[in-house]
Amino acid sequence: MTATVPPVPAAVPRLSRNRDFQLLWIGQALSDFGSSMTYIVLPLVLLASGNSTTVAATVGSVSLAVGLVARLPAGYLSDRCDQRALMLGSDLVRLVAVGSLAVYVLLRPVPVALALVTVVVSVAALEVFRPAQSKVIRRIVPTEQLGAALSLNQARAYGADIAAPAAAGLLLALEPSVPLAVDALTFGVSALCVAVVVRAPRRGRGPDGAPSGRDAEAAGPQPVAERFLTRFTAGWRYLAGDRFMRWCVLYGAGLNLAFSGLTFALILGVGSRPDGAVAVGTAMSAAAVAGLAGSLLTPYVQRHVSLKVTLVAGPATGAVLLAVAWTSGSTIAFVAGFCALCLLVPVISATFGTIMAVAVPEEIYGRVISASGLVAQIVQPCGPLAAGLLLARLSLPTTAAAFAMAFALLAAVPVALPKPPQTSTPAPARSPS
Numbered sequence: 001m002t003a004t005v006p007p008v009p010a011a012v013p014r015l016s017r018n019r020d021f022q023l024l025w026i027g028q029a030l031s032d033f034g035s036s037m038t039y040i041v042l043p044l045v046l047l048a049s050g051n052s053t054t055v056a057a058t059v060g061s062v063s064l065a066v067g068l069v070a071r072l073p074a075g076y077l078s079d080r081c082d083q084r085a086l087m088l089g090s091d092l093v094r095l096v097a098v099g100s101l102a103v104y105v106l107l108r109p110v111p112v113a114l115a116l117v118t119v120v121v122s123v124a125a126l127e128v129f130r131p132a133q134s135k136v137i138r139r140i141v142p143t144e145q146l147g148a149a150l151s152l153n154q155a156r157a158y159g160a161d162i163a164a165p166a167a168a169g170l171l172l173a174l175e176p177s178v179p180l181a182v183d184a185l186t187f188g189v190s191a192l193c194v195a196v197v198v199r200a201p202r203r204g205r206g207p208d209g210a211p212s213g214r215d216a217e218a219a220g221p222q223p224v225a226e227r228f229l230t231r232f233t234a235g236w237r238y239l240a241g242d243r244f245m246r247w248c249v250l251y252g253a254g255l256n257l258a259f260s261g262l263t264f265a266l267i268l269g270v271g272s273r274p275d276g277a278v279a280v281g282t283a284m285s286a287a288a289v290a291g292l293a294g295s296l297l298t299p300y301v302q303r304h305v306s307l308k309v310t311l312v313a314g315p316a317t318g319a320v321l322l323a324v325a326w327t328s329g330s331t332i333a334f335v336a337g338f339c340a341l342c343l344l345v346p347v348i349s350a351t352f353g354t355i356m357a358v359a360v361p362e363e364i365y366g367r368v369i370s371a372s373g374l375v376a377q378i379v380q381p382c383g384p385l386a387a388g389l390l391l392a393r394l395s396l397p398t399t400a401a402a403f404a405m406a407f408a409l410l411a412a413v414p415v416a417l418p419k420p421p422q423t424s425t426p427a428p429a430r431s432p433s
Contacts, residue, residue, distance in 0.1 A: 015148055020140040020197045024133065027193030029156040031091070034183030035126075036164030038098060041172055041179045042115060048176065049109035059112070063119045064381060068374060070127040075370025076232050078131035079363060084194060087136070090129035091191035095184050097121040102180035131366040136197070138357050138365065147354040151298035154350050158292035162285070235367030238360070244418045245360075245372065248352050251413055252376035255315065255348065258406045259341060260383030261390075262318075265403065266338050268387060269396040270331055283335045287342040294346035301347050302354065308414050310351060314344035316411035322404035329397045337400070341407075355420055 015021055043056040077086060101118045104110055141149045171179040239245050271280045301310060321337030324330065353369075360368045390399045 015141070015145055015152070018141065021137065021149060023193040023197050024137065024140075025152060025156065027091075027190035028133070028153070029159065030186040031190040032157050032160035033164055033167070034098075034179075034186035035122075036160045037168040037171070037179040038122075038183045040165060040168045041176070042119070044172065045105055045110055045176050045180075046112065046115055049111075051112060055112055059115055059119055062116060063123050066120050066123040067127055068378065070124040071370045071374050072232075072235075072367075074124075074127040075131045075235060075366040075368075077128060078135055078366030078370075079234075080231075083132035083135045084197065086132040087129050087194045088191055090125040090132075091187045091194060093125045094122050095187035095191065097125075098180055098187065099184035102177045102184055105180060106175070106177035131370055134357070134369055135362070135366055138362065140197075143358060146357045147302045147350065148299040150353045150357065151295050151346075151350045154298070154346055155292055155295035158288055158295055158346070161288045162292065232367075234364045235369075235371035238364055238368050239371055239375070244420050245356070245368075247416075247418055248355070249372045249375040251311070251410070252349075252352065252372075253379055254410055254413070255345065256376055256380040257383050257386075258315075258403060258410065259345060260380045261387040261406075262322075262338055262341065262383075262403050264384035264387040265391060265396070265399050266334065269391050269399060270334070273331075279331065279335070283338060286335070286339050290339045290343040291346050294343040295350065298347050298350040302351055307351065307355075307420070308417050310344075310347060311414040311417065312411050314341060314348050314411075315407040317341070317344060319404045319407035319411060322400045322407065326397045326401035326404060331396075334396065334400050337404075359420065 042059065046056045046059065047053065097118045101110065101114060104114060137149055137153070138146065168179050171182060239249060266283060267280055270276050270283070273279070305313075318337045318341040321333055321340055325333035325337060356369060356372070357365075387399070390402055394402070
């Protein structure tokens with residue numbers, strides 16, 4: 001990895017001076033904060049309206065399912081349409097959806113159907129926003145700073161997870177509609193930030209990725225336009241044809257599965273003990289802080305630590321601490337293993353993201369990151385189920401042993417790490433305005 005992303009030349013302006021990146025970051029930091037509040041508040045609003053816990057949980061499951069279904073079409077749209085327009089439309093759609101829900105909650109008990117519609121629309125719009133934003137960032141940020149930009153984007157999500165629960169509780173005590181209204185307002189601010197970002201069109205390419213103008217003349221006759229199915233599956237075909245990318249998404253899928261299972265093992269196993277709720281709350285807060293720290297440390301790790309060492313260190317550290325929890329029966333060791341993974345998993349995630357941003361051709365970048373994200377997360381929902389089955393039959397220390405073995409296997413996988421792909425040549429970033 002240290003050879004994949006070159007060091008930042010002294011002449012390249014810092015990200016803090018990149019106006020467009022700063023605008024997008026601020027808008028999305030506020031949006032993430034508002035969305036994190038709604039994620040907490042909406043189930044509570046449904047319960048207060050007389051619905052069962054099963055109904056409230058179903059809304060959460062629907063949000064996960066919609067995200068997976070919408071991911072591939074969203075990646076295709078980001079490659080074929082104007083990304084700035086997609087981002088602006090996504091923010092405005094979410095503003096209307098969440099704002100309407102806030103008004104309804106203010107006036108009367110919210111029906112389940114309205115909550116489901118709001119969740120479906122908001123999650124689908126979010127999936128459209130994400131790959132479009134990734135493509136815009138790739139163009140407005142110099143290649144040498146992509147790692148730092150991605151780590152800062154990841155850090156803002158952890159920051160929102162730290163601040164949102166307390167804010168949601170305070171605003172919910174005032175009036176249940178207030179946190180929802182604040183969330184809607186953040187989408188308006190985000191839309192404003194996107195609107196004032198100067199358009200950064202593909203250099204020498206039309207909206208469908210084909211050469212245009214003088215570039216088209218230099219390229220000569222163009223091939224016949226590909227069929228829709230061929231274009232739609234371009235991201236899958238790229239992943240299938242690149243051994244390193246294949247390896248990355250499969251490794252990521254295993255890591256996500258084990259990590260989500262460990263998270264629920266902590267919640268269910270520790271939470272069922274006396275004063276367990278306090279311990280779980282403290283652990284989750286510490287994990288969010290660790291995730292924020294890991295995100296901010298990512299650029300340093302990318303410059304000074306090899307990719308293989310990074311991929312081994314995360315699961316290996318978790319495996320060692322969970323093994324200690326197994327042999328000693330210590331809940332503290334279990335929580336320490338979880339927090340260590342929360343520190344190192346963001347580093348691994350941002351590192352993979354940086355490699356893809358540097359190496360994948362821009363014309364299929366949206367489809368590739370959508371396809372890779374789907375593969376990496378499609379088995380993640382099985383983690384909580386696995387944790388529940390283990391705890392139903394085993395003690396918490398023995399469950400820790402099972403997860404220790406899983407992470408030890410993941411730590412051994414990078415031994416066969418293939419060579420990363422060659423760096424692509426994206427259009428140079430324009431000067432920040």
